[in-house]
């Protein structure tokens with residue numbers, strides 16, 4: 001075997017799994033089709049759960065140079081509430097905003113330093129799986145200027161196990177039979193960056209009364225996440241695939257432009273959007289010699305659209321199960337992955353799916369938000385539940 005584990009995708013799920021496997025002494029390769037640093041459409045918000053996983057990987061010091069924020073400022077129905085993160089015994093109460101341009105390079109480099117081979121500018125194009133192992137076919141666009149990169153062209157590697165972490169558009173995952181349960185929710189979100197004199201505020205901001213052109217309240221929210229570098233990340237996320245998110249973002253920008261002193265016609269980059277596969281809506285996420293983690297497994301939190309923490313968490317859990325399999329546990333260790341994921345998050349995500357279904361009814365949504373915004377103690381509890389910090 002060239003490698004014990006081949007990981008497809010060098011985002012949060014793939015790099016975290018690569019780090020944990022390399023740290024445990026396993027021979028692991030990560031295939032990433034882009035060259036780092038690279039843009040990734042995201043709100044760039046790290047909650048205490050995400051910062052916990054970065055601390056676990058030994059990256060706490062690296063976070064200090066980025067923008068720290070203490071909690072959430074929420075607007076809705078003419079009211080505003082400021083709520084600090086609860087002081088959770090495990091996760092703590094610290095949040096950061098870090099662009100994915102910086103964050104994903106940081107974690108991928110960390111995995112490489114731990115001993116993982118990182119093939120950047122290298123797309124995995126096909127996987128051949130047999131009973132005893134597998135082969136990953138890849139195409140490299142690299143000029144050879146990145147450490148660990150293959151030179152330009154097609155090549156293949158063999159591996160004992162495969163971990164798919166391709167993100168929301170998982171081509172290899174689909175080729176392994178992974179499909180989405182369409183009865184379950186999927187979100188859509190869009191964002192860009194604008195310059196603002198309020199770029200270093202200590203709160204991330206959410207606006208809960210997002211409405212369509214008929215003034216109907218929509219299940220979702222608009223956000224402004226200050227980055228501390230002169231820019232703010234502004235976006236909207238929705239649990240409804242019928243609404244045009246670009247138009248919704250334009251309407252949201254009109255609403256907040258004055259208070260954030262932004263020129264809505266001058267985004268730093270054109271807005272880009274993407275899908276939010278959530279609530280374990282994809283399956284199967286394991287086979288006799290492969291596992292799926294992060295967005296490719298639909299692990300985004302249905303309550304708030306947060307995915308980075310869960311990509312780190314499922315990457316770490318997949319690494320643990322793959323490590324156990326390599327240490328003699330075989331396929332039975334891979335079967336434990338789904339079980340452990342369900343133990344950790346299954347019930348929470350089940351409630352999350354029901355929550356999404358309930359707030360899909362405008363009357364339920366209206367009642368919940370209007371009552372919640374009248375009471376800070378209620379909203380603080382809601383925030384704890386939505387960020388999975390109970």
Ligand SMILES: Cc1cc2nc3c(=O)[nH]c(=O)nc-3n(C[C@H](O)[C@H](O)[C@H](O)COP(=O)(O)OP(=O)(O)OC[C@H]3O[C@@H](n4cnc5c(N)ncnc54)[C@H](O)[C@@H]3O)c2cc1C
Nearest residue numbers: 009011012013033042043044045124167274294295307308
């Ligand atoms: C607009 C928007 C805003 C969001 N805001 C937030 C937020 O503020 N906070 C938060 O926690 N989450 C947020 N999310 C969700 C978050 O971005 C994802 O949950 C997270 O990126 C998932 O990580 P991942 O590693 O599973 O996938 P990704 O981050 O998508 O990484 C997958 C990687 O795999 C690579 N890849 C794909 N296919 C191949 C292949 N065949 N070969 C080689 N490489 C491949 C890709 O280039 C990519 O680098 C947001 C999402 C969107 C769309």
